[in-house]
Amino acid sequence: MKKVNLNHAFSTFPDAWSPKVAGDINDTQIKLAKFRGSFHWHHHDNEDELFLVVEGKLRMGFRDHNVDLDAGEFIIVPKGVEHRPEALSDECHVVLLEPNTTLNSGNVENERTVRELERIA
C-alpha cells in the first residue's frame, strides 16, 4: 500500500487546469490540479465537487457572491450550481474530490476540456 505526499505529487506536473487522478475511493476520485488565472463559468448537472486548497489562495465565484479560500480550507459546490474558480495567488494547488464521471469543464466544452485524465498515483 503506497502513500501520496501532496507536495511531491504537485511538483510532478506543471500544467494548470488539467486535473491529475491521484486515487479512487469507490466511485469518487481524488484529483490534484493547479489553477492559474480564472476558469470559465460552468456547472455539473449530476456531480457535487469538493475543492480543498493546499497552497495559494482560491476565489470560488458564484453568480451572487464569492468565497475566498486559503490553504487548509475547503468548499463543496453542489451539483447544478454555476461556479467559476479563480486563483488569487499566482498559482493555487487544489485537491478535488468528485465522482469519477465528472468532466473538468462541466457543461461547457472548450479548449480546456480534458477527456482523458492523466494518473499520477
Next chain:
Amino acid sequence: MKKVNLNHAFSTFPDAWSPKVAGDINDTQIKLAKFRGSFHWHHHDNEDELFLVVEGKLRMGFRDHNVDLDAGEFIIVPKGVEHRPEALSDECHVVLLEPNTTLNSGNVENERTVRELERIA
C-alpha cells in the same frame, strides 16, 4: 455557499475515534477525526477509505507492513484490506473520505462503534 476551515473545525470537538461529518460529495462523505493511541484491526467489506493527515503522525498498520504518514500525506485503504490506524504523535488530525455507508469500526462492532455521526458543517 460556506467554506470549512480545517483547523477551526478540528478545534470544535475533543473526542478521539469519533468521526464528524463535514460534508457530502454525492454518496461520499468527508469526515474529520482525531486519533489518539491505536484503533483495532478491522476491514470494510465494500468501501475504500482515504486517510489524509492534517496534523501529527499516523501509522497505518497492515498485516505485513506499516505505512507512516506525516501531515500533507494520504493513503487509500481498499475495501477488504485489514488495517489498524495508530497515532504516532500524541494526537493526529485526519480527514477521511469514504462512502456514506461506511461504519467507523468496519467489520468489528465494539464500544468504539459510532452509528450516528455528528455533523459539524
